[in-house]
Every structure is written in structure tokens, then in C-alpha cells.
Amino acid sequence: MSDTHLLICGNSFNDVDRDRLSTAYPAVYVDAPADMAALESGLRASMRAVAFKGHTPFGAEAMDLFPQLGLIANYGVGYDAIDVGAASARGIAVTNTPDVLSDDVADLAVALMITQARTMIRGHAHVASGRWATEGEIPLNRKVSGSTVGIVGLGRIGREIADRLAAFKMDIHYTSRSEKETPGWTYHNDVVSLAGAVDFLVVALVGGPDTKGQVSREAIAALGPRGVVVNISRGSTIDEGALLDALEAGNIAGAALDVFENEPNPDPRFLKLSNVVLQPHQGSGTVETRTAMAELQLANVAAFLEGRDLLTQVN
Amino acid sequence: MSDTHLLICGNSFNDVDRDRLSTAYPAVYVDAPADMAALESGLRASMRAVAFKGHTPFGAEAMDLFPQLGLIANYGVGYDAIDVGAASARGIAVTNTPDVLSDDVADLAVALMITQARTMIRGHAHVASGRWATEGEIPLNRKVSGSTVGIVGLGRIGREIADRLAAFKMDIHYTSRSEKETPGWTYHNDVVSLAGAVDFLVVALVGGPDTKGQVSREAIAALGPRGVVVNISRGSTIDEGALLDALEAGNIAGAALDVFENEPNPDPRFLKLSNVVLQPHQGSGTVETRTAMAELQLANVAAFLEGRDLLTQVN
Incomplete structure (x- = not known):
């Protein structure tokens, strides 16, 4: 041997x-x-x-x-x-x-954002169940193009997400270890400031102890009642208890998440919410x-x- | 009076x-x-x-x-x-x-495409039902970025869709009443030729008698077993019977549809398919x-x- x-x-x-x-x-x-x-x-x-x-x-x-x-x-x-x-x-x-997975993860992030804002999980169920014919239209939802997005962590994946969202005429804000050469985009020193400035907060941090809970209770509060959290990084990067509290109380508008603190067994509080889109950590999950x-x-x-x-x- | x-x-x-x-x-x-x-x-x-x-x-x-x-x-x-x-x-x-609705319709078209390719309806149900913990991961799905898309009808909305998909590094092909000034994009004379060249076929035609059934049985056959149809225009633009036949037989990979011939009562054959994403004609449906x-x-x-x-x- x-x-x-x-x-x-x-x-x-x-x-x-x-x-x-x-x-x-x-x-x-x-x-x-x-x-x-x-x-x-x-x-x-x-x-x-x-x-x-x-x-x-x-x-x-x-x-x-x-x-x-x-x-x-x-x-x-x-x-x-x-x-x-x-x-x-x-x-x-x-x-x-x-690098080889950045495109897939960015694709999923964009789709998560639009799927949440445009209530597409509800829309699909409405048609597939036959309720469209019996109950009429679904409630109007929310425009994505032209809104303001905050990317938490403008690394390889964050940059791929931002490049896609620029084509949706979005105003791009971000945090990063250092300010980047990105004319027209707005740099923030910290996540609380970023969250306070945007409609959608997309988390693209690396995992590990240095970024644990970086999207804090304070950042989630700063996002406000129109705010939506999108996470394709690691569950650890968000204070998940604070996120759940805010979602349940309607203190933010919603969340679209590919990652959780406890995978593959996310907190059961997520499963009762109607303002979330949930994916089973499949950001890079293509053949x-x-x-x-x-x-x-x-x-x-x-x-x-x-x-x-x-x-x-x-x- | x-x-x-x-x-x-x-x-x-x-x-x-x-x-x-x-x-x-x-x-x-x-x-x-x-x-x-x-x-x-x-x-x-x-x-x-x-x-x-x-x-x-x-x-x-x-x-x-x-x-x-x-x-x-x-x-x-x-x-x-x-x-x-x-x-x-x-x-x-x-x-x-x-114009005022082009952004919303284009946003939905992009999200429909990714939601279908990345099996996000299934992914959400997998997490929300708790099956992720008991059954493990969902099957690998399909990469969107870098693939080839065909836009049927490069009018105002078709152009908004193409501009977004260019940011996903997609190879853009299209049909239109006349060839456009779009360097790097490929013009086709007819929908069958377009369908034969692409992975995703996105229909952005106007409705009415002139475009009825323009995505024909022959075009759907040309799309082939890896092909996906996305429609945000009018149900009338597609030969819906041919589309259903192809979806049921696996002759194409899937469809993501916001519009149907018979709204709000789509053909019940759609409701039995697992390779479709269905929306209740909500392309412009934001507040x-x-x-x-x-x-x-x-x-x-x-x-x-x-x-x-x-x-x-x-x-």
C-alpha cells in the first residue's frame, strides 16, 4: 500500500x-x-x-x-x-x-432576488393548483430593475453578481476589504451603513470565524421594512436569529436564502414564513x-x- | 350627462x-x-x-x-x-x-429562465417540506451563464431581455422584422433556424393574428432535447399543443411560461408537468x-x- x-x-x-x-x-x-x-x-x-x-x-x-x-x-x-x-x-x-463556480452562484443570487420580489413561488403554486381560474390574479408585487442593491463582500462572486445587476439598471453599493475601482458604485465602510442605503442586501462573503454574524441584528434593523436579504455565501455570515425575528415581525420585507446555519436542517421557523425563498445550498449545483x-x-x-x-x- | x-x-x-x-x-x-x-x-x-x-x-x-x-x-x-x-x-x-413595463417583463423573463434551469421550484419545496434533511441533496441541474439564447422578436422588451442576458455572458441570437445594429449578436431569418441554434428560446413577440403560432411545431422540434422555451409575450405566439406534446415526451427539456392560450384556465396538461415553471401572466404585475x-x-x-x-x- x-x-x-x-x-x-x-x-x-x-x-x-x-x-x-x-x-x-x-x-x-x-x-x-x-x-x-x-x-x-x-x-x-x-x-x-x-x-x-x-x-x-x-x-x-x-x-x-x-x-x-x-x-x-x-x-x-x-x-x-x-x-x-x-x-x-x-x-x-x-x-x-x-472561479469555476462564480457564474452559477451569481446566477442563483439574481434569480433568488427576483423570485422573492416578484412572488414567483406563490405565482407558480397559484397556476399549478388551478387557483388562478377560481381566485383571480395574485397581488401586485415589487419592481426589481432600477432599485438599489448592496453587495456585502465584493470578491469574485460578489463582483459577478454586481456585474449582472448593473444590467438591471440597479444602483450598486458594496462593502469590501478595500474600496474597488468601480466608477459609479458606492463603497461603504460597514454593513450597517450599507444596509441602511439599499433595498436588497446580497451577502457574498467568505465563511469562517472572521465573517461570523457580520450581517448583524443592527444591520438587519437598518435594512428596514422594504428590505430583502439574499444569502448565497454561508449561513454563518448572518445573525440568523435576528433575521428570523425580523422576518416574523415584518421588520424586513423578505429573504431569499441558499445557505443556513444548520444544513441540511434549517431552523424550522424558516419553514413557516411566506416571505422567503429557500434553496438547499445549490449555488454551484449544476452538472x-x-x-x-x-x-x-x-x-x-x-x-x-x-x-x-x-x-x-x-x- | x-x-x-x-x-x-x-x-x-x-x-x-x-x-x-x-x-x-x-x-x-x-x-x-x-x-x-x-x-x-x-x-x-x-x-x-x-x-x-x-x-x-x-x-x-x-x-x-x-x-x-x-x-x-x-x-x-x-x-x-x-x-x-x-x-x-x-x-x-x-x-x-x-416602455414603462419593459423592465418588469424582462426581469421576469430572466428569472423564469434561471428558475427553470436551476430547478428552483423543486429546490424551494425540498427545503420548505423538510425533505432536505431526510432525503439529501436535489439532483444537479443546469448552468445558465455562458449558454446560448434565442430571442424571438427583438422589440422593446426583447431588447431589454437580451441586454440583461448579455451580462450573463450568453451568446445572443434573435429574430426580428429586420436585422438590428447589435454587434456580436446573431440574426436569424426564421424561428426554426433560431431554435436550432440555441439552448433557451425566449418569446418576446407582439400578440395578434400576425404572430399566431409563430413558434411552430417545427420550431419546437428544432429546439431539441436540451432546449427550454420561455414565454412572456402572449400564449397565442406558440403552438401550445405542440409545446405540450414535446414537454410530455421529453423532446425538449422544459418551459417557463407567464402566458397561455386559455387564461386564467391554462390547459390542464401543463399542471401535471414537473419540467415547467408557471406564472399567472404577471409580467408587468408590480405596484x-x-x-x-x-x-x-x-x-x-x-x-x-x-x-x-x-x-x-x-x-
Whole structure:
């Protein structure tokens, strides 16, 4: 088994993606980091790379099981499950799969916004149930084009969202680590100021401890009764209790969410609301993009095992 | 009653819009053109303008009830319910409410396309029902950005749709009465050729007899098994029987429709399909836009009754 250098970790890998990896390199598979300690110690000593997918924490203790580990190749752009500080301290490189998923996530963000504002979930049910004929028209809803949007985090994905919304003649505001070269767009220092200026607040932050709760109770209050929250980043970026309180009380107009604090079991309070659009964390969930993500993950594994430069290292 | 020159016709007017008209000018109201003959003849003789809303035919016979009629002011951009030829022959001007609704209709078209491709109706139900926790992820779906779209009819609304989709890096193809100055976009002479070249076919034609069935059985066949039909124009523009046959047989991938041949009672075959997104003809259905449409209709009535130039005459 000394030629088996690759560990595949994550029960959310589908068969095609697992096969792609294990066809390329002899590999062993575990469901989650918690299962790593059960691997035989000689096998663990031979492991040089982990191909990882999932949201369960991958911390220092798991890393220390593999004395030769040099790469954790994450499937996905968000690598908040991996303790990158611990990896760096051990000389372990971490890679992710950016860019290839930005289009899909931005597409979903735009559709979430319009679907919420134009009450399209209700509209579909109205027709599909036959109620259109018996009950007449649905209530008038809300115009999207020409309104004001605030992008929380103008990184790769935030920028893709903003570029699309500019074509809807929207007034673009944003927060970011630093002001960008974006003539006509308005930079804000903090999320509360941003929320106070816009109709739609679209969250496109990275996950992890640094951004936890950045869309705070105060920011949600600043958004006001016409405000709509759209989140395609991580559930952790929003104070979810504050969001639910505001939605239930009508202190904001609605929300359209692809991500939640507790996936795949979102707070049941969400399920009783009529002013929300809910998606099962499927921002990158297209055949085309998931294939591209798997190929980029494999390309990072291959580069490492064959001594070439990594493609998308994050540390 | 000789100072009552305005007839309001259409039971789809809401109270606010009716009040706006009848506050501006003394007016009488009927539900539909079929009720016009019952008006007292002296009253009919005083009528100079009709403010019309609806999809029931307004033909020559109804026009001849009003010897002094000079204006039919339609609420909506589509005036296919009105026999414009008969109006012109009688010296009756017809106006509509273009432009003010183009943004809303284009927004809905883009959202319909993404909602269908990204299976968002299913995604919402998956979360809202709690099935995400018990059944896991939904199947991967389909990337929108970067794909090829065909716009059937590059008029005002078609152009707004295309401008938005260009921001999704889509390859834009179109049909139109004549080729447009649109560098990088591809003109087709006919809908069959267009359908054969694209992934998404978005119908943005005007209604009426000239465009009836223009998206033919042959065009739907040319679209092929990856093809998706989006319609925000009029149900009449598509051979609906051919569309239903193709959807049921899987000969195309899906459809996202705001309009139907038989509204508000669409063919029940639509209600059994899982590859469709259905909306109750709400393309312009926002508070902002319906107010703008009502104001433009009233502005045309006012211009006519006060002897000024009409704002948006169509004949």
C-alpha cells in the first residue's frame, strides 16, 4: 500500500467524482475527518494528499494523523471547514476551487432576488393548483430593475453578481476589504451603513470565524421594512436569529436564502414564513460546474503529487 | 350627462385605477365590450374616449355604438384584443402603454429562465417540506451563464431581455422584422433556424393574428432535447399543443411560461408537468409598473380630451 498517497474524505462526493480521483491515483476513502484515526498507521504514514469535500471540521488533530501530509485539496471555493492556520503551521498546502463556480452562484443570487420580489413561488403554486381560474390574479408585487442593491463582500462572486445587476439598471453599493475601482458604485465602510442605503442586501462573503454574524441584528434593523436579504455565501455570515425575528415581525420585507446555519436542517421557523425563498445550498449545483470543480480539485492533487506548482493555493 | 365623454371598460381594472380615471373625468363603467350596447343611446353619443383593459375582443361592432368615439386608450403594451384596423378605418386613435413595463417583463423573463434551469421550484419545496434533511441533496441541474439564447422578436422588451442576458455572458441570437445594429449578436431569418441554434428560446413577440403560432411545431422540434422555451409575450405566439406534446415526451427539456392560450384556465396538461415553471401572466404585475401604466393611459385620455398630441399612439 506504500504507493497509495491519496485519501478521499467526504460522504458528499458522488460516485463520478470519487471514481475520477481514485482512477487517477490509488486512493482510500473515509466519510469524514472523524474516521481518519481508524485507518491503519502504515497507511496513514504513506498519505501525502487529502481530497476533501464537506462542511464537517478538518482540524489539527486530524492533520497530525498523517506525518507526510502536504496537501489538503478542498472541493468548493469555501474552505471554512479546514483549519487553514493549523495546516500552514504544519507546512500543509490548502487549495480550493474558485472561479469555476462564480457564474452559477451569481446566477442563483439574481434569480433568488427576483423570485422573492416578484412572488414567483406563490405565482407558480397559484397556476399549478388551478387557483388562478377560481381566485383571480395574485397581488401586485415589487419592481426589481432600477432599485438599489448592496453587495456585502465584493470578491469574485460578489463582483459577478454586481456585474449582472448593473444590467438591471440597479444602483450598486458594496462593502469590501478595500474600496474597488468601480466608477459609479458606492463603497461603504460597514454593513450597517450599507444596509441602511439599499433595498436588497446580497451577502457574498467568505465563511469562517472572521465573517461570523457580520450581517448583524443592527444591520438587519437598518435594512428596514422594504428590505430583502439574499444569502448565497454561508449561513454563518448572518445573525440568523435576528433575521428570523425580523422576518416574523415584518421588520424586513423578505429573504431569499441558499445557505443556513444548520444544513441540511434549517431552523424550522424558516419553514413557516411566506416571505422567503429557500434553496438547499445549490449555488454551484449544476452538472457543468460540479464537473469543473472536481477537475480543478484533481488538477491540484496531480500537481502536488507530480511536483508541479499548485493551481489555486489559499495559504 | 353630455359632459361625460369617458367610458371605462374592463373588469380587471382595480379600484385605484378606476378611481384615478373617474376622478379625472366624469365617466361611466362597463365590465366588457359586450356590455356597451346596453348603455343608453344619448350617453353613447356623448362618448369620445374609451379607457380599456382586458383580453376580451373589442371589435368594429362595439366601436360603431359610439358615433363620436375618437380614442381607445389601452392599458398594457399588447393591444391584440382591439381591432386596430377597424379603429383606423373609423378615424379612432388607439394608444397603449409601452416602455414603462419593459423592465418588469424582462426581469421576469430572466428569472423564469434561471428558475427553470436551476430547478428552483423543486429546490424551494425540498427545503420548505423538510425533505432536505431526510432525503439529501436535489439532483444537479443546469448552468445558465455562458449558454446560448434565442430571442424571438427583438422589440422593446426583447431588447431589454437580451441586454440583461448579455451580462450573463450568453451568446445572443434573435429574430426580428429586420436585422438590428447589435454587434456580436446573431440574426436569424426564421424561428426554426433560431431554435436550432440555441439552448433557451425566449418569446418576446407582439400578440395578434400576425404572430399566431409563430413558434411552430417545427420550431419546437428544432429546439431539441436540451432546449427550454420561455414565454412572456402572449400564449397565442406558440403552438401550445405542440409545446405540450414535446414537454410530455421529453423532446425538449422544459418551459417557463407567464402566458397561455386559455387564461386564467391554462390547459390542464401543463399542471401535471414537473419540467415547467408557471406564472399567472404577471409580467408587468408590480405596484410601481401598474401605477405607471395607469398614469400613461390617463395621460393619453387627457391629451385627447384636451386636444393635445397623444403620447403613445399605435395606429
